[in-house]
């Protein structure tokens with residue numbers, strides 16, 4: 032192929048991509064260490080570039096695993112002053128992460144994973160609120176104490192799939208089964224549904240994540256896990272968790288509910304999940320189990336201290352206290368599902384994005400099936416009725432009237 036032909040080919044390909052992709056998604060990574068120290072940090076910056084706007088996802092384990100989401104104009108750039116971001120002096124750290132020009136920043140918020148909770152479900156209720164601190168055994172891990180793998184080394188950067196993973200390092204006893212704890216985000220350039228269960232809907236405005244607890248050690252014989260998350264940002268608007276129900280469970284058998292943790296009304300930042308998780312990495316219906324959430328709460332001082340060491344603090348600075356923030360616990364499992372020790376694996380998916388969270392609408396296939404089941408007989412009855420009426424009216428109007436008046440019923444078929 033000549034150079035000109037190659038160029039032409041590439042241009043045509045680019046044109047096709049441009050026309051058919053709703054957003055152009057790409058990822059770059061940054062990594063830095065403080066001079067003469069072992070203090071290092073890394074982040075992956077995923078951009079989903081549309082015609083008039085850009086969605087930025089900054090994924091990092093600085094502090095705790097977090098996803099900073101920004102909805103901006105196309106000209107906005109991310110700048111990170113690493114010396115300051117990694118500094119333990121909070122005055123230095125504040126505003127070390129910037130989006131410029133500021134006028135192009137329309138909306139920002141951050142989802143942070145703050146704690147991994149392991150409790151002994153002695154009553155097999157799969158409900159953490161059954162117990163207080165003294166009525167059962169708890170292992171509550173602050174995720175800021177975990178040692179996280181180098182993001183670039185464990186992610187598929189070209190595929191825009193970013194993994195935050197902790198394994199085989201500190202805290203050491205957690206990894207004695209050679210396990211891993213990971214959260215993997217995937218960004219998409221157009222709309223569709225994830226191929227694996229629970230087949231969540233995605234779009235160019237959404238990234239999906241899989242949270243995997245895979246052979247993480249526990250000493251509790253009726254162990255169940257939970258996770259604490261914090262949502263921060265978006266100004267002062269009230270946050271809420273919306274529960275939407277669908278009559279259709281064709282994508283996630285047996286699950287009729289979707290939860291949306293919304294950062295505000297209207298176009299909003301959101302975390303969406305279905306209350307289902309799986310007790311194996313290869314997800315199947317038979318490995319599915321339930322989940323529970325315990326509502327959103329104000330941050331504790333402990334939460335706030337954790338936030339001060341994150342990239343969210345690098346962006347908002349001490350102003351983070353004026354941003355709306357809420358924390359929530361979710362727990363995995365259902366009564367009688369065998370608990371964590373059945374397989375020592377739990378996987379769960381959710382999505383974060385900006386705009387209107389996708390809703391499960393009744394699909395065309397189901398509409399056709401319902402129509403065929405209910406609609407067709409109705410159509411036959413209605414048209415059959417109309418047809419008979421017209422036929423009778425044309426034929427014997429007097430006889431018809433007499434029939435109705437005498438019996439109250441109209442004879443449908445004419446036997447005369």
Ligand SMILES: *[C@@H]1O[C@H](CO)[C@@H](O)[C@H](O)[C@H]1NC(C)=O
Nearest residue numbers: 064065066067068069070114
């Ligand atoms: C870093 O360490 C090297 C070698 O020990 C030293 O020459 C240099 O001055 C140090 N730099 C800083 C900023 O401390």
Ligand SMILES: *[C@@H]1O[C@H](CO)[C@@H](O)[C@H](O)[C@H]1NC(C)=O
Nearest residue numbers: 115118119120121122123124
């Ligand atoms: C933190 O940084 C600020 C600004 O650079 C400086 O004024 C302050 O002295 C530092 N604090 C500490 C404890 O080093």
Ligand SMILES: *[C@@H]1O[C@H](CO)[C@@H](O)[C@H](O)[C@H]1NC(C)=O
Nearest residue numbers: 062071073181182183184185
């Ligand atoms: C992280 O991984 C990237 C790519 O594999 C590599 O270039 C970088 O040096 C690694 N950083 C550390 C601290 O291991």
Ligand SMILES: *[C@@H]1O[C@H](CO)[C@@H](O)[C@H](O)[C@H]1NC(C)=O
Nearest residue numbers: 199206207208209210246248
């Ligand atoms: C963990 O991995 C090491 C090295 O591969 C192996 O020797 C050890 O038996 C494994 N431990 C468990 C509990 O699987």
Ligand SMILES: *[C@@H]1O[C@H](CO)[C@@H](O)[C@H](O)[C@H]1NC(C)=O
Nearest residue numbers: 081084222234235236386387
């Ligand atoms: C994604 O966001 C853009 C800009 O806000 C909007 O025009 C588009 O309809 C959204 N796409 C979906 C699938 O919601």
Ligand SMILES: *[C@@H]1O[C@H](CO)[C@@H](O)[C@H](O)[C@H]1NC(C)=O
Nearest residue numbers: 151152153168250251252253
């Ligand atoms: C956890 O609960 C089970 C079931 O009630 C009990 O047998 C066990 O002793 C408890 N503690 C631990 C550490 O497993």
Ligand SMILES: *[C@@H]1O[C@H](CO)[C@@H](O)[C@H](O)[C@H]1NC(C)=O
Nearest residue numbers: 148171259325328358359360
């Ligand atoms: C989540 O559960 C843990 C363990 O019980 C508790 O310490 C924490 O405060 C809870 N967080 C929220 C937001 O309820």
